[in-house]
Amino acid sequence: MTVETASKYDQKLVYVLKTSAAIFAEKGYHSTSIRDIARATNMSLSGLYYYFGSKEELLFLIQDYCFSTVLGDCRRLLAGVDDPVRRLKLLIENHLNYFVNNMNEMKVLSHEANSIKGDLFKKVNSKKRQYVDLVMELLDEIARAHNVESIDLRVATFSLFGMMNWIYNWYNPRKDVDVAGLSQNITRIFLTGLLGGKAVKPDKLETGRESHLDRTVSVWQQ
Amino acid sequence: MTVETASKYDQKLVYVLKTSAAIFAEKGYHSTSIRDIARATNMSLSGLYYYFGSKEELLFLIQDYCFSTVLGDCRRLLAGVDDPVRRLKLLIENHLNYFVNNMNEMKVLSHEANSIKGDLFKKVNSKKRQYVDLVMELLDEIARAHNVESIDLRVATFSLFGMMNWIYNWYNPRKDVDVAGLSQNITRIFLTGLLGGKAVKPDKLETGRESHLDRTVSVWQQ
DNA sequence: ATATTATTCGAACAATCGTTCGATAATATA
C-alpha cells in the first residue's frame, strides 16, 4: 500500500496492456482477436473486459500510456537546456532510446495510429501534435541560427520522424548497432544534412555520455 | 486489338485494383470488406471474384504491380549512369516521384507489408530485398569513395527508406512543396548528412531538370 | 439464328468477431 507499490489491479492492467501490445505488434491490431489476448494472458474472454471497455479502448490505453511517457521523459530531459542543437540531440536520443526499449508499444503507436477513431483518436493525436510542434520549432530555431536556406521545414521535420519511426520495420537489437550508436548515426546524418555541412561546434555534435539520460524503462517493464 | 490497347478484362482489372487500393489506403486492408469494394466499383460481391481469387490475392496484385513498376522504372533510369552519387540521386527522385503520383498504392505497399502471408508475401518481399540491396550497395560505394567513417550502413540505408516511405503519413500535395522540391530536400539532407559535410562536386548534388525523368504515370492511372 | 464463351449476380454458407450478462469465486470489511 506504499506509494511505489501499484495496486493489484494496476499491476494486472499493465500486464494486460504489455501482453496485448506484443500481440498487436506481431500480427496487427485488426488481425488480433480478444480471444488471442485471452489465450496469451491466461484469462477468460469476458474477464478481460474488467480491465478495458472495448478493444478500441485497449488500443487507446496502450498508445496513450506509451506516448505520455515519451513526451514526459522528453520534457524532463530538455528542461534547463537552452541550446537548440543540444535540445534536438537529446530529443532524438530520448525518442530512439524509448523506441528500442519499448518496441512493441512504439510499433503499435506508429503503425496503428489510424486504427483508432473519434475522441480517443483526438486525444492521442493532440499529444502527437504537441510533440511534432516541439520538433518543428526546434528545427526552425536551428535553421535560423545557422542560416540554413532552401530546406523546407515540414520536409525536414517529417524526414526526421521518418528516420526515427521507421526503425520498427528493420531494427534488430541483436544484430544491429546499439541504441547509442543508432542515435549517434541518425543524429549525425540528419543534423549535418540539415545544416548542409556548415560547421557545428564539435562539442555540440559529439555523442555525450548517456549517463544523464536515464535508460527509459517504462512502467510496463516494471 | 492493337498492342497498346489493353483488353476489356485488363482494363476492368486495373479499375478494380485502383479502386481497391484507394479504399485500402483510406481505411486499411483489414477494415475493408469485399462488400466495400463492391459498393465502390458498382459491382456485385461475387462478381469481383472473377478478377481475383481471394482478398489476399487482391492485396498481392496491388503490391506486386506497384513494386514492379518502381523497380522497373528505377533500373531503366539508372542504366548507363555510373557515378554512384548520381545513381542514388536518380533513385531517390524516381522513388519519390512514383510515391507521390501513386500515393494510394504506395501506402498499401508500405503500410500493409505484413498483411500478406505465405508465398505471396515471399514474392513481394524478394523484390523488396533486391531494391534494398541496390540501395545498400550504392551507399556502400559512396561511403568508400568519400572515406565516410563511423556511419553504419544499415542505419544509413533504412534512414533513407524511412525518410522516403514515411511521407504517406504527412505529405499533402496541395499544401506541401512539389515532388521536385521534396526530392531535392530529402536528397540534400540525406546525402550531405551521409558524407558528413564533405565536399561533393556541386554538379552532382544540384537538382537536375526533371526532363529526363518521365513523370511516372502508372498503367493504373491509364 | 444458334452455339459458345465471357462476365455478372443473388442467395446462401460456415466461421469468426466484439460484446453482454448472470452467476460464481475470491478477497476484504464489519
Added chain:
DNA sequence: TATATTATCGAACGATTGTTCGAATAATAT
C-alpha cells in the same frame, strides 16, 4: 462469521466476414 466488494468466468448473442455455386445475362463467334 456475515456482508460487501472485487475479480473472474462460461455461455450465448447478433453482426459481419470471406467465399462459394449455380443460374442468369451479355457478348461474341459460327
